[in-house]
Amino acid sequence: xxxxxxxxxxxxxxxxxxxxxxxxxxxxxxxxxxxxxxxxxxxxxxxxxxxxxxxxxxxxxxxxxxxxxxxxxxxxxxxxxxxxxxxxxxxxxxxxxxxxxxxxxxxxxxxxxxxxxxxxxxxxxxxxxxxxxxxxxxxxxxxxxxxxxxxxxxxxxxxxxxxxxxxxxxxxxxxxxxxxxxxxxxxxxxxxxxxxxxxxxxxxxxxxxxxxxxxxxxxxxxxxxxxxxxxxxxxxxx
Amino acid sequence: xxxxxxxxxxxxxxxxxxxxxxxxxxxxxxxxxxxxxxxxxxxxxxxxxxxxxxxxxxxxxxxxxxxxxxxxxxxxxxxxxxxxxxxxxxxxxxxxxxxxxxxxxxxxxxxxxxxxxxxxxxxxxxxxxxxxxxxxxxxxxxxxxxxxxxxxxxxxxxxxxxxxxxxxxxxxxxxxxxxxxxxxxxxxxxxxxxxxxxxxxxxxxxxxxxxxxxxxxxxxxxxxxxxxxxxxxxxxxxxxxxxxxxxxxxxxxxxxxxxxxxxxxxxxxxxxxxxxxxxxxxxxxxxxxxxxxxxxxxxxxxxxxxxxxxxxxxxxxxxxxxxxxxxxxxxxxxxxxxxxxxxxxxxxxxxxxxxxxxxxxxxxxxxxxxxxxxxxxxxxxxxxxxxxxxxxxxxxxxxxxxxxxxx
Numbered sequence: 001x002x003x004x005x006x007x008x009x010x011x012x013x014x015x016x017x018x019x020x021x022x023x024x025x026x027x028x029x030x031x032x033x034x035x036x037x038x039x040x041x042x043x044x045x046x047x048x049x050x051x052x053x054x055x056x057x058x059x060x061x062x063x064x065x066x067x068x069x070x071x072x073x074x075x076x077x078x079x080x081x082x083x084x085x086x087x088x089x090x091x092x093x094x095x096x097x098x099x100x101x102x103x104x105x106x107x108x109x110x111x112x113x114x115x116x117x118x119x120x121x122x123x124x125x126x127x128x129x130x131x132x133x134x135x136x137x138x139x140x141x142x143x144x145x146x147x148x149x150x151x152x153x154x155x156x157x158x159x160x161x162x163x164x165x166x167x168x169x170x171x172x173x174x175x176x177x178x179x180x181x182x183x184x185x186x187x188x189x190x191x192x193x194x195x196x197x198x199x200x201x202x203x204x205x206x207x208x209x210x211x212x213x214x215x216x217x218x219x220x221x222x223x224x225x226x227x228x229x230x231x232x233x234x235x236x237x238x
Numbered sequence: 239x240x241x242x243x244x245x246x247x248x249x250x251x252x253x254x255x256x257x258x259x260x261x262x263x264x265x266x267x268x269x270x271x272x273x274x275x276x277x278x279x280x281x282x283x284x285x286x287x288x289x290x291x292x293x294x295x296x297x298x299x300x301x302x303x304x305x306x307x308x309x310x311x312x313x314x315x316x317x318x319x320x321x322x323x324x325x326x327x328x329x330x331x332x333x334x335x336x337x338x339x340x341x342x343x344x345x346x347x348x349x350x351x352x353x354x355x356x357x358x359x360x361x362x363x364x365x366x367x368x369x370x371x372x373x374x375x376x377x378x379x380x381x382x383x384x385x386x387x388x389x390x391x392x393x394x395x396x397x398x399x400x401x402x403x404x405x406x407x408x409x410x411x412x413x414x415x416x417x418x419x420x421x422x423x424x425x426x427x428x429x430x431x432x433x434x435x436x437x438x439x440x441x442x443x444x445x446x447x448x449x450x451x452x453x454x455x456x457x458x459x460x461x462x463x464x465x466x467x468x469x470x471x472x473x474x475x476x477x478x479x480x481x482x483x484x485x486x487x488x489x490x491x492x493x494x495x496x497x498x499x500x501x502x503x504x505x506x507x508x509x510x511x512x513x514x515x516x517x518x519x520x521x522x523x524x525x526x527x528x529x530x531x532x533x534x535x536x537x538x539x540x541x542x543x544x545x546x547x548x549x550x551x552x553x554x555x556x557x558x559x560x561x562x563x564x565x566x567x568x569x570x571x572x573x574x575x576x577x578x579x580x581x582x583x584x585x586x587x588x589x590x591x592x593x594x595x596x597x598x599x600x601x602x603x604x605x606x607x608x609x610x611x612x613x614x615x616x617x618x619x620x621x622x623x624x625x626x627x628x629x630x631x632x633x634x635x636x637x638x639x640x641x642x643x644x645x
Contacts, residue, residue, distance in 0.1 A: 053641050082542050082544045083544065084542075085541065087542070093644070097537040099243075099537075101246040110541060111541055111542055113239045114541070114543055114547070
């Protein structure tokens with residue numbers, strides 16, 4: 001196995017108190033190596049988003065520990081977790097979540113700006129990334145002037161521009177048509193291969209699962225399956 | 239980029255931003271204008287009073303203030319004035335002879351205040367000299383012509399050239415009376431001045447009271463505009479010596495000084511309320527903005543923005559809004575004040591019988607006076623108030639849970 005980037009050890013996450021407790025995750029242990037292209041799948045309420053939130057430090061486990069790139073995320077305060085995300089984790093959201101007042105290039109620069117990278121350098125770094133995700137010539141467009149697929153490409157550019165160790169994508173293709181989803185998955189897979197960026201994305205779309213090299217299936221807060229996706233297994237077998 | 243982000247965020251709701259900025263700006267504009275108007279009004283009044291009475295500072299006998307008697311006089315006036323004139327900040331001095339008495343004309347008598355003045359000095363500085371409605375101002379210091387207020391002239395049926403007898407207590411304690419001629423009639427709009435003041439050439443007043451030529455009731459000191467009164471007072475006291483008292487115009491005219499103080503304080507109270515209203519406007523806007531943008535703040539935090547940085551952005555937005563509002567307020571309020579000061583605001587239609595404060599006439603053409611200190615002080619107050627107001631809604635930002643905010 002590759003060097004571990006993410007390690008979850010016996011992680012439990014409960015919501016609510018008393019008799020109304022919801023067990024989102026029940027004793028999940030998982031290791032993700034550097035450079036993996038991993039999909040987390042499962043039905044709604046199975047704990048996919050909770051898992052990603054715990055890895056990113058946006059949420060804290062009720063029990064167990066979460067280590068990302070050697071740092072115990074569950075012990076960080078809000079500011080410490082924010083800095084870990086800024087420097088080590090890229091995010092791609094289902095709803096894109098671009099800033100409408102910023103252009104595509106400025107959105108892609110956002111994390112670099114947080115890191116204190118000078119404006120000129122930011123632009124120099126972001127333009128090739130935008131070109132790489134297929135947005136050449138659209139750098140000065142505002143999100144409202146872009147299609148859904150283009151907006152998600154901006155979100156991917158924003159996630160990878162700062163060269164993070166890990167990109168977390170929460171159902172990144174859920175709002176896109178199948179052709180656009182396919183091209184985005186292709187792009188993510190290429191970036192994973194070219195830059196050795198670790199991708200962990202949640203999905204419940206079988207076609208998306210099939211593109212992953214490792215599939216973790218959650219059911220009722222527990223890992224039900226962990227291994228290559230069926231199509232990939234077939235492909236590998238072939 | 240933080241500044242750019244804040245500036246663009248501000249214009250996301252153009253109409254709201256403009257309404258908020260206008261609301262704060264208008265409050266500031268009104269405050270700037272009315273404080274400038276008040277400053278101009280009282281500045282004008284004080285200048286007039288100071289010139290009419292004994293100046294910014296008065297040198298007189300210590301006990302004259304409480305028991306004004308004709309015999310309580312300052313000796314060696316010419317030498318004292320020469321020494322006073324050498325003090326830095328002193329732009330002029332004047333000698334006055336004062337007495338209360340009775341003026342008698344052909345149709346009766348009236349209680350009057352007799353003020354012996356140096357015609358040459360008063361002509362240049364006293365507002366009375368500019369308010370003549372008949373005749374001419376006082377001529378030579380030793381002449382027998384006097385000028386009287388229009389109300390007194392009407393009551394005593396006096397016209398220019400009419401004879402007038404002034405009766406008063408002399409320095410010796412005896413009753414003294416002399417015959418004068420009305421040389422001019424003035425109208426200031428003040429009932430006190432128009433009905434009771436008689437200006438007499440100073441030498442004639444000395445003769446009436448039995449004073450020597452180098453004696454006067456009061457020696458007034460006029461200071462340059464804005465010259466610190468406290469420093470000048472100390473210098474004047476040193477020159478005057480231990481046998482004489484130095485009083486500010488506020489001590490000489492305590493009722494007027496108290497009136498100005500109380501009125502100014504109430505004006506500032508109203509201005510503070512106006513600014514508070516502006517403060518609540520921006521508080522409401524910022525509160526709405528923070529509540530509306532929880533999702534955006536959640537995304538910012540998810541991407542790695544620390545809560546403190548999100549707070550900083552909102553604070554910068556508030557400061558930019560405040561700067562915009564202050565620029566607007568200063569432009570409108572300051573512009574109106576400067577224009578008003580230049581053109582003058584005629585309030586005669588609102589005060590047909592003349593303006594009068596504490597018995598002193600006011601020029602019915604009001605001229606607001608806007609000083610840099612006033613503009614800077616009010617602008618700083620608004621800026622600080624807005625930023626302080628912003629601190630309240632941004633306190634909730636660190637409590638935002640990105641996972642909940644982004645749902």
